[in-house]
Amino acid sequence: MTEDGYLSRSIGETLVRLIGFAVIDLPRNVEHELQKALENETAEIAKEQLKAILKNIQVARKKHVPMCQDTGILMFHLRVGEDFPLKAGLRELITESVREATSRALLRPNAVHPLNRTNSGDNTGSGVPFLELELVQGDTLEVEVYPKGAGSENMSALRMLNPGEGIKGLKRFVLETVVGSGGKPCPPTVIGIGVGLCADGVMKLARKASMRPLPHRSKDPTVEALERELLSMVNETGIGPMGLGGRTTALTVNIETGYTHTAELPVGIIFQCWAARRGSARIHASGRAEYLSHEV
Amino acid sequence: MEYRIKTPVSEEQVRRLRAGDMISIDGLMFTARDAAHERALELARRGETPPFSFEGLAMFHCGPIAQRTDHDWTIISAGPTTSSRMEMFESDFLEKFKVRIIVGKGGMGTKTTEAMRKVGAVYCAFTGGAGALAAAAVRRVTGVEWLDLGMPEALWKMEVERFGPLIVAIDAHGNNLYEVVAANVKENFSRLLKQI
Numbered sequence: 001m002t003e004d005g006y007l008s009r010s011i012g013e014t015l016v017r018l019i020g021f022a023v024i025d026l027p028r029n030v031e032h033e034l035q036k037a038l039e040n041e042t043a044e045i046a047k048e049q050l051k052a053i054l055k056n057i058q059v060a061r062k063k064h065v066p067m068c069q070d071t072g073i074l075m076f077h078l079r080v081g082e083d084f085p086l087k088a089g090l091r092e093l094i095t096e097s098v099r100e101a102t103s104r105a106l107l108r109p110n111a112v113h114p115l116n117r118t119n120s121g122d123n124t125g126s127g128v129p130f131l132e133l134e135l136v137q138g139d140t141l142e143v144e145v146y147p148k149g150a151g152s153e154n155m156s157a158l159r160m161l162n163p164g165e166g167i168k169g170l171k172r173f174v175l176e177t178v179v180g181s182g183g184k185p186c187p188p189t190v191i192g193i194g195v196g197l198c199a200d201g202v203m204k205l206a207r208k209a210s211m212r213p214l215p216h217r218s219k220d221p222t223v224e225a226l227e228r229e230l231l232s233m234v235n236e237t238g239i240g241p242m243g244l245g246g247r248t249t250a251l252t253v254n255i256e257t258g259y260t261h262t263a264e265l266p267v268g269i270i271f272q273c274w275a276a277r278r279g280s281a282r283i284h285a286s287g288r289a290e291y292l293s294h295e296v
Numbered sequence: 297m298e299y300r301i302k303t304p305v306s307e308e309q310v311r312r313l314r315a316g317d318m319i320s321i322d323g324l325m326f327t328a329r330d331a332a333h334e335r336a337l338e339l340a341r342r343g344e345t346p347p348f349s350f351e352g353l354a355m356f357h358c359g360p361i362a363q364r365t366d367h368d369w370t371i372i373s374a375g376p377t378t379s380s381r382m383e384m385f386e387s388d389f390l391e392k393f394k395v396r397i398i399v400g401k402g403g404m405g406t407k408t409t410e411a412m413r414k415v416g417a418v419y420c421a422f423t424g425g426a427g428a429l430a431a432a433a434v435r436r437v438t439g440v441e442w443l444d445l446g447m448p449e450a451l452w453k454m455e456v457e458r459f460g461p462l463i464v465a466i467d468a469h470g471n472n473l474y475e476v477v478a479a480n481v482k483e484n485f486s487r488l489l490k491q492i
Contacts, residue, residue, distance in 0.1 A: 045463055045473075048318070052423035052461060060373075060428035069361050069373040069427035105363035105372050109447050117331075119446030151378050151401075151424065171492045179485050182478070183402040184378050186424035233488050238480045242424055243402055244463065245477040275425045 007086050008093060010287030015097035015143065019074065020106050021294040022145050022279035023066040026057050029214045030251070030276045037188055037241070037248040046246025050188075053241070053274055068275050070149035071107040074098050074129040077146075081138035085285050090141075091131060098123045107147070142292075144280040146211060152185035152271040158203060161265040170195065170267050171230065177269050178234050178250075183243015186273035188251045190214070191234065194268040196258035206268035209254040214276070218255055227253050241274075251276075298461065304352030305396045307416035313464050315471035319420065320460030321397065324438070324453070325354040329377055331449035332442060333385035340392045347441040348453065350393040357382060357400035359448025361427070362437065369437040371454060375427035376401040379419070387411035399462060403474035409466050419466035421473075433459040 031054070038050040060067035076094055080087060099122045101107045111125045112118060123129065136142075157177045161169045174193060192210025194202040218224045231253040240246025251274070260266060280292040301309070303323035313319065326348075328336070336346045360374035379400030382389075386408040389395065396417050398404075401424040412418060422430065439453040465473040 045316075048461055048463065049423050052426050052429060056375075056423070056426035056429040059432055063428060063432070065428050065431060066361060066373040067428050068425040069359060069375050069431075070377070070425075071361070071373075105361055108359065108361040108373075112446070119448075121446070149425075154378070168492050172489065175485060175488055175492075179481055182481070183424070183474070184380065186401070233491075236484055236488060238477065238484050240477070242421060243477065244421060244465070244473065245480065273425055 004086060007287045008089065010289065011086070011141070011283055012093050012097055012100075014281055014283055014289040015094060015145075016100050016104075018143060018145050018279040018281050018291070019097065019101040019147070021291070022277045023071050023106055023147050024060050024064060025294055026060075026067060026275060027213070027278060027293060030274075031057055033214050033251045034188070034274060037251065041241070041246050041248060043240070043246050045244045046240045046248070049241035049244060050248070066106060067277075068149065069108055070151065071110070072147040072149040073110060074107070074123060075146040075148055076129055077132045077134070077144040079134045079136045079142040081136055081140045083139035083285075084141045090133075094129055094131060095124050098129050139285045141283040142280065143283065144278060147277050149273055149275070152189060152273040155181040155185045155271045156203070156206075157269045158199065159267050160199065161267055163263065163265045165265065167226070169265070171233070173267055174230055174269060175233060175237070178239070179237055181271065182239055185271035186275070187239060187243060188241055188248040188274050190272040190276050191230075191250050191253045192270045192272060193230070193253065193255045194257075195255060195266070196260040197266060198260070198264070199266060201258060202266035202268040203270070205256040205258055206270040209256040210270040210272040211278070212254045214252055220257070223255050223257060227255050300458065301397070303354050303397065306352065307396065310396045310418050311416050311468045313418050313467055314469070315464055315467045315473050317464040318460070319462050319464060320458045321354050321399075321462065322457055322459070323354075323455065325356050325399070325456050325459065326350070326454070327356045327358045327360060327374070327450075327452040329357060329359050329449050330381055331445045332451050333382055333389055335442060335445070336393065337385060337388055346393070347451070348439070350395050352394065352396050354397040354399060355395045357398065358430075360431070360452055362440070362447060362452065369440060371431045371434045371437060371452070373427035374430045374434065375425050376422045378402045379404050383408055390415045390417055403465055403472070409470060409472045412466055412468055413470045416468045418464050418468055420462035421465045422460070422462055430459070433457055
């Protein structure tokens with residue numbers, strides 16, 4: 001086999017394994033936050049929901065099955081080293097790994113044509129899996145995979161606020177969106193908020209915020225204070241786990257910002273359900289894979 | 297205290313349940329989402345019947361991950377989907393097909409609540425995302441229909457044992473737990489808006 005052939009095969013195998021880790025084994029930090037939420041709840045129904053979530057996480061690990069049947073649309077973020085020997089064909093490798101994971105029943109076939117709703121049967125189609133590439137220094141390839149379910153994604157919101165509405169307007173928009181979503185995004189959620197840039201840019205910021213690993217706060221003190229304030233407000237709504245009432249509506253609120261036009265104040269919101277699934281790995285030029293998100 | 301309910305279940309039995317009760321299900325259950333609701337109602341409009349009778353059964357708003365093993369199917373993961381998407385179909389569905397228990401997540405609206413009171417049916421909340429836990433309660437798949445709609449949208453017929461925990465969130469007497477929560481949330485929301 002050629003060196004490129006060997007490397008491709010190694011990347012492919014790593015990707016399928018990574019998808020498996022992501023859908024089966026919830027990161028320990030998320031589980032820890034859910035455990036803390038259970039200790040903080042007083043209402044019986046809220047506690048039952050969190051207990052079922054925690055038990056489900058254990059069952060999924062033990063039986064080696066996806067924790068949630070909605071394994072989502074697969075999103076990949078790739079950081080490709082300038083000196084990494086293989087660049088062409090990465091999209092094909094990723095698409096193939098998604099097909100393989102689907103055939104192994106790690107993924108439910110979710111991808112459909114947006115208008116005629118025909119299901120491709122293998123989680124692939126035009127633009128799917130969703131892929132973001134970044135060229136970085138170095139000779140390794142870093143891959144992150146996020147299976148994103150529809151329950152939380154359907155609650156996404158964008159508003160081009162009037163700059164005069166300011167932070168007050170932002171808080172109101174966030175509260176309105178959270179209250180309007182109720183139990184639909186499978187709370188307790190991670191709420192990702194983007195502020196700034198432009199209409200599509202702000203949604204990218206919101207996406208990034210929704211994917212920030214728990215329990216990290218923004219390094220910007222102004223933003224950090226706003227994250228804390230919004231989290232406490234969201235949890236005072238009383239929506240609770242699964243919208244059945246309680247103290248924990250969100251595990252965290254994360255905000256990412258960027259500069260914007262003087263006449264604009266874009267705000268985007270993307271929810272991540274309690275199953276904040278992810279998998280990441282670093283692949284070396286030799287083909288050796290280091291799993292970053294999961295212990296192997 | 298958890299009540300165990302065996303399906304098929306009678307109208308009289310489900311009318312005994314009250315919002316807030318915790319139950320689990322034994323017996324027959326089938327899955328149906330948006331596309332299956334639409335198709336079943338379309339068949340009914342044409343005077344035709346669905347592939348099996350839904351009467352007295354538990355219907356699960358769920359699109360499972362299923363795996364084919366030789367001649368059988370295995371349910372791998374099967375948590376609830378967002379029930380409000382079915383609100384547009386459910387009152388008609390309940391009246392036509394007499395499903396007695398609906399299992400889903402996120403709750404349903406006033407039209408469904410009213411139909412449940414009239415027909416005699418309850419809505420139960422199963423914890424969203426708990427797909428592995430749900431699959432563990434599935435004893436076997438007894439059939440699948442309408443696979444042409446895709447794996448998530450097909451009608452999966454299964455035998456379950458102690459399927460739960462389920463919270464009766466809408467009972468057959470017009471009580472809706474989600475409305476109670478919503479009233480409380482509305483109050484909190486107005487208070488929070490004033491603090492901004």
